[in-house]
Amino acid sequence: MGKRIGLEVSLAISEAVKLARVDAVAAYPITPQTHIVEELAQMVADGDLDARYIMVESEHSAMSACCGTAAVGARTFTATASQGLALMHEVLFIASGLRLPIVMAIANRALSAPLSIWGDQSDVMAERDIGWVQMFAETGQEAFDLTLCCFKIAEDSRVLLPTIINIDGFTLSHVVEPLEMESQQDVDDWLPTYVPQVILDPAKPVTIGPVGFPEIYTEIKKQQDMALQDSYGVVLEVWDSFEKKFGRAYKPVESYKAEDADVIINLIGAIAGTARIAVDRMREEGKKVGLVRTRLWRPYPFEEMRKALAGAKAVAVVDRALSFGGPGGPIASELRSCLYPLEKKPVVAGFIAGLGGRDVTIEDFYTIVAETEKVLETGYTDEYKMIGVRE
Amino acid sequence: MADKRTWREYPVAATIHEPGSATGQNTGDWRSERPVRHDEKCDKCGICWIFCPDAALFMNEEGFYEVDLYHCKGCGICARECGKEAIIMVEEGE
Numbered sequence: 243m244g245k246r247i248g249l250e251v252s253l254a255i256s257e258a259v260k261l262a263r264v265d266a267v268a269a270y271p272i273t274p275q276t277h278i279v280e281e282l283a284q285m286v287a288d289g290d291l292d293a294r295y296i297m298v299e300s301e302h303s304a305m306s307a308c309c310g311t312a313a314v315g316a317r318t319f320t321a322t323a324s325q326g327l328a329l330m331h332e333v334l335f336i337a338s339g340l341r342l343p344i345v346m347a348i349a350n351r352a353l354s355a356p357l358s359i360w361g362d363q364s365d366v367m368a369e370r371d372i373g374w375v376q377m378f379a380e381t382g383q384e385a386f387d388l389t390l391c392c393f394k395i396a397e398d399s400r401v402l403l404p405t406i407i408n409i410d411g412f413t414l415s416h417v418v419e420p421l422e423m424e425s426q427q428d429v430d431d432w433l434p435t436y437v438p439q440v441i442l443d444p445a446k447p448v449t450i451g452p453v454g455f456p457e458i459y460t461e462i463k464k465q466q467d468m469a470l471q472d473s474y475g476v477v478l479e480v481w482d483s484f485e486k487k488f489g490r491a492y493k494p495v496e497s498y499k500a501e502d503a504d505v506i507i508n509l510i511g512a513i514a515g516t517a518r519i520a521v522d523r524m525r526e527e528g529k530k531v532g533l534v535r536t537r538l539w540r541p542y543p544f545e546e547m548r549k550a551l552a553g554a555k556a557v558a559v560v561d562r563a564l565s566f567g568g569p570g571g572p573i574a575s576e577l578r579s580c581l582y583p584l585e586k587k588p589v590v591a592g593f594i595a596g597l598g599g600r601d602v603t604i605e606d607f608y609t610i611v612a613e614t615e616k617v618l619e620t621g622y623t624d625e626y627k628m629i630g631v632r633e
Numbered sequence: 634m635a636d637k638r639t640w641r642e643y644p645v646a647a648t649i650h651e652p653g654s655a656t657g658q659n660t661g662d663w664r665s666e667r668p669v670r671h672d673e674k675c676d677k678c679g680i681c682w683i684f685c686p687d688a689a690l691f692m693n694e695e696g697f698y699e700v701d702l703y704h705c706k707g708c709g710i711c712a713r714e715c716g717k718e719a720i721i722m723v724e725e726g727e
Contacts, residue, residue, distance in 0.1 A: 339646065340646050341645050341646040402645060439645070440644075440645070440648055440650075447652040448648055448649060448650050448652075449648065449649035449652075449654070449655075450646065450648050451646070452647055452648075452649050454647060457635070457636050458636060458638075458643065458647060460640075461638065461639065461640040461643055462640070462643060462646070462647045464640040465640045465641070465643060465645070465646075466646075468640070469645075
C-alpha cells in the first residue's frame with residue numbers, strides 16, 4: 243500500500259508522470275496551463291526527473307513536439323486546458339493518425355468568448371472525435387492512478403493510441419486531496435520501460451504519415467477506429483492489473499445506488515461527488531434515485547451504459563458543455579444514441595449545468611430530478627434545460 | 634483500384650517500411666508541359682540540376698543534364714532559372 247499524503251491534484255498527476263519515468267515533456271507554460279507541467283519543469287531542473295523538457299511557443303507546437311518525441315520512441319507527456327487544447331486541435335488528429343502513444347492531462351476549462359478561465363467541459367467535448375482514448379477522473383487518487391494507467395494503455399502494442407486523462411479544472415486540478423502515493427519500485431514493477439514498435443531511426447529508415455491516396459485512406463481510418471474500439475479490452479486489462487498491484491479498482495462505468503432506481507443521474511467528472519450526496523438525501527426521503535458516472539468516454543462503453551441504465555424509467559444527463567443549436571449536451575446525445583437500439587428504453591432528459599465555473603449544487607440535483615420526473619409525466623417540452631439560468 | 638489490401642493488411646498508420654519507395658511513384662503523369670533542352674545553347678552549368686525540386690535531372694555521359702520524365706512534374710523551374718534560355722517548356726501532346 244502506498245504512503246498516504248495530502249497533495250494538490252495537479253501535482254499528483256506530475257508525480258505520476260515522474261513515477262512513469264517519462265522521457266519527454268513538451269508544454270507551453272502560461273495560461274491556460276496548470277501546475278502539472280510547472281512541477282514537471284521543476285523536477286527536470288532539479289535533476290529529480292531524467293527527461294527532456296521542451297519549452298515551446300504555443301500549444302500547437304507543444305503537441306507537434308510531442309509527436310516528434312513519441313515518433314522516436316520516447317515516453318511522452320503534455321498537459322493543457324481550454325484555449326490551449328483548442329490551439330492543439332489540428333495536431334491532435336495527427337497524433338492519433340500516426341498512432342503515437344502520447345499521454346496528455348487536460349484540466350477541463352471553459353472556452354472564450356466571453357473570456358473565462360473557469361471550469362467546465364467545453365474544451366474536451368469539442369475534441370470528442372480526435373481518435374484518442376479519453377477518460378475522466380473524479381478524485382485526486384483517481385487522477386493519479388489513471389495517469390499511470392494511461393501510459394500502459396497507450397503504449398500497448400494492440401492499442402498504440404494517444405490517451406487523455408481529464409480532470410475538472412479548479413474543482414479538481416487546484417484542490418488538495420488525500421491520496422496514496424505509490425513507490426518508484428512498485429510503479430517500475432508494474433509499468434515497464436516503453437518498447438516502441440516502429441520509430442524514426444536513421445539506421446532503419448521508415449516513412450510515417452505518408453500521403454493517403456483515396457484508394458487507401460478509408461482502410462487506414464477503419465484500422466484506426468478498430469484500434470480505438472479494441473482498446474476497450476486493453477483498458478479493462480490494465481485496470482484489472484492495476485487493481486491486482488495497487489488494490490484500487492476502476493471500471494468504465496461507475497454505478498451508485500442505481501440498481502433499483504427510477505431516475506438515474508448520468509454525468510462525467512468531479513461533480514459526481516455532489517451528485518452522490520444529493521442521491522443519498524433523496525434516498526433518505528424515499529425517492530428511488532441513483533447515479534451513473536461514465537469514466538471512460540472514448541471508446542464509449544455502450545454495453546456497460548445499457549446495462550447500468552436499461553432498468554430506469556428516466557435518465558437525467560448533466561452536461562458541463564453545450565452543443566449550440568444541437569440537442570443540448572454531448573453526453574446526453576451520446577447516451578440517446580447508445581440507448582436507441584433498446585426496445586424498452588428509459589426517457590433521457592438533458593440538462594446543462596456548471597458552465598464557466600458556476601457551482602453545481604445539491605439543490606441543483608434536486609431540480610434536475612424534479613424536472614426529469616416532470617418529463618416522465620408530461621413528455622418532452624424542451625431538447626434540454628439549462629439549470630440555474632436567470633430568465 | 635490497384636491496391637486490393639483490406640484494412641487489416643496495411644502496416645499500422647500506413648507507415649512505409651521500404652526506404653526510397655517514392656521513386657516508384659510515377660509523378661511524371663501530373664505534367665502538362667515538359668522541359669526540352671537545346672544543346673547548342675547549353676553550357677552544362679548545372680543550374681537546372683541545382684534548382685530542380687524533384688531531383689528529376691541527372692547528368693549524362695556528355696555532361697548534359699537529362700530530364701527523368703518518370704518523375705518530372707513539369708513545374709518549369711529549370712527553364713526559368715536557366716541563364717542561357719537553353720530549356721524551353723513544350724506542351725505535352727505537341
